[in-house]
Amino acid sequence: MAEEKLELNNMESDLLSNPKGKAKENLNSYERVFQPCIAEIIGTMFFVFIGCVSVIENVEATGRLQPALVHGLAVAVLVACMAEISGAHFNPPFTIAIYICGGIQLKKALSYLVCQLIGGVLGAGLAKVMTIKENYANAEGAAFTIVKSDDQLMRALFAEMAMTCLITTVVLLAALNAKTKSPLAPFLIGCTVIINVLAGGDISGTCLNPARALGPAVMTGYWTYHWIYWVGPITGGIVAAALVRVLLGDRKTRVLMK
Template structure:
């Protein structure tokens, strides 16, 4: 049975809340205790993405990311009528997750907000590149029969963890407008919020265009092989 829109939106809201609770929650815990380290925070993001894909993928696709939803629509793999409801559910879930994180954060915490380390120009380019590669991986490993396989989930989660590990100190490695907007709104760090909306969307759409270039076309040579 195909999940209804109501079930899908509930899954997207819940999934994005859990992403923020465990992902940015790990950043806040490390901020307070230094027990996890940067690698631990990156691992937390990768692990929670894997859990969400495996648990909610069959209900909503486990997008938990407006850039992913828009890119799937642009690729012709998601109905346009569901884009805005999905994005709305993701933003509501992200705000709920950041609200939970705020309960355990100390005064003045950024709540895991993503901020450029060396200026907005560099951060924009990095976030665009990170989201491009993440979305390209998603498109390639979820094609056809592989859409809900464990290996697809592992590949996507590994990509998130790897990119967070390498680029986290430079930009926060967001790749997700909802993941960045929610802590920015709740903590009041809004100066660079635009960057973490525009760059991931641009990177995801670029991945759609590149994915089309990688798609194999049937050979025009119909002669039988001797």
């Protein structure tokens, strides 16, 4: 009886880590090591590319709606397509939070972080090639320029932290936590991006992703208050991971009150 229970637990663990039931031993070295990293580069690249273009070519009449919809829908589509290859992180705070919650090993997490930053720079480069030079210059290449003075600093920093905490919590609960895991995860994550951009676009620009901030900064050389878009999102991601690890996670994820 004990052996049957152990076998059942092992099967459940395999299904959670591999939802489509593909045995890990069927993956070759390319699929285990290189393909996920390539997916993180390409996914982040396309997300940053299309996000930057939506800002650079945005027309005044649409306001924040165009960038909000583009960023949110891009996330939803890319997550739906690439989740079974790499987990579709495309964002350093997500990777850090997933690592804290035990969803990825440290070595792979570090490689994902590097790949995401590379993808961010490549995506911003594609946006520069595609867009009209005048529009690109007017929008500073979609770099985050909304914070102009120290008076805005704390509001913007808190906004980046709080909004990243929200979306990271959605990611962890909808895509990682076994009790709340949902096939609607891409839709839920994309909707949360749209909500955040509509709510906080005028306060911080709603970056929530250091890779999204880094690419345009490298392409344009605009580094004013750039650190906000690292410290805020990463702090928010860590807070979200703590919420799931301590309060919201299932027994496998939660570290207290099991």
